[in-house]
Amino acid sequence: MTKRIKAWLVEKYPAWIFLAVLLLGWEYVVAQEWVASYLLPSPTQIFQTTVELWPEIYAATLSTANSIAWGLGWSAVSGVTLALLFFAIPIVRRAVLPFCIFFQTVPIISIAPLLVIWFGFGQPTVRASAFIVSIFPILANTLTGLQETDPHLKELFRLYRPSPWQLIFKLQIPSAIPYILTGIKISAGLAVIGAIVGEFIAGGGLGSLIDAARTQQRVDLVFSGVVMSSVLALLLVFIIEVVSRVLLRGRPYLRKL
């Protein structure tokens, strides 16, 4: 594992050098007072603020992470379940799927106030917001995976007159697994957005930390909120990757079809 991390670091070294140049340039620009530090704080200043206010930032990050995990977890469970339902009962799919697609086009920011009315201020609304934005890619990807089973394999199964259940469990679900994983990865990014947007309106977590820092003109704190939310998103993708590898260890052919 460490060998692979080392290889990855070496492979990506241009990106690391570019990052260093970027941060140094930024630091220099602010130090020379070419830009006012209350508009663009220097990286060291952001770092200092983060260290100083770490207990607060940490608590906010944890709260946001909790909402994201809740929203994404439930959208994975219900997205896959709904997709299976739609797949198994085509008439339900034809009746309900168009509305799912329509619902998906409604911007989360426009329904967030409605969520506050229903769920009140605080975490329930944030969780609902993360859930709503992240369910559709999982649903759509799972459905595609189930429907796009290799017709050749389907024909092979047909030789042995399988029951619909055998087809679903032995052929269609395994074929859909790479699609489900892709859906969850797409949704992970969206769940972070959903949670932060929810927090802007309903309060709590990094969203309201960023919002409060803005009203207080604390641009450095805004920046550390932003950095923490992207760290969350990266961490989430990393966790999904690790979990899927562990769950499918010994079955590498389920991850890349």
Added chain:
Amino acid sequence: MESSGQTNTQSAPARVIEVQHLVKRFAGAEHAIIDDLSFAVPADSCLSLLGPSGCGKTTLLRLLMGLEEPSSGVIHVAPAQAKHMSYVFQEPRLVPWRTCLENVLLPLELIHQNNQASQAYALDLLQQLGLDERLQHFPGELSGGMQMRVALARALVTEPKIVLLDEPFAALDERTRFRMQDLLLELKSRLQLQYVFVTHSIAEAVYLGDQILLMDSTGRARDWRGVDFSERNQALKLAPAFNSIVQTYSQLFSEMERNSTASGSGESRP
């Protein structure tokens, strides 16, 4: 020559597969892909289906398996055998996320016969096919020849009486192909199988078939006769008797090609 088929099968005791006036026309197609085809396979006899590419050999095999419905005509398979047929596709068609062993067990799972006895039989088959050290490998980790052997084991694990094979060795290199041909002959006598083997290779058809049905590009039977060799091994391919039969078919092939070019495209048959 057209009557040789009749004389061949008249004395045969029982017909395991009987096909009468079979026609298959795909929706929207101008010509039938199989046009008025009749033949029979007697008990204990293996049939080679020979013909140029696109003449409907695969379609005929799929019709025999029930993967396609005939447009008209009759396919009759003796009831004792009808339930014990299996099919080998042109490509191995293994399930990529299942190991070699799990691929072979798949048919047993699907027909609810995945018990200890049949698992032991599966392992035995895999050993006979020289795959006993690859049981836990995935198809993606096996060579083409090994994948085909797994596919063969999968087709045999349900203990079929008739195996339908659709050019299974076409994609293999020559040495592997020869080994697979001998393996098939060996399995045939050991497991008392009958097979229908589709190929466009004349030598392969003559080597593997007790009877050879030659189809032309219009989906009709061009020739149907039995070939009888007391012993089949690779040395047979050098024997004059073998080569004269191959020669006859080569001539028939070029005759068919001449006819189809002489009468032009979209020709109407009498």
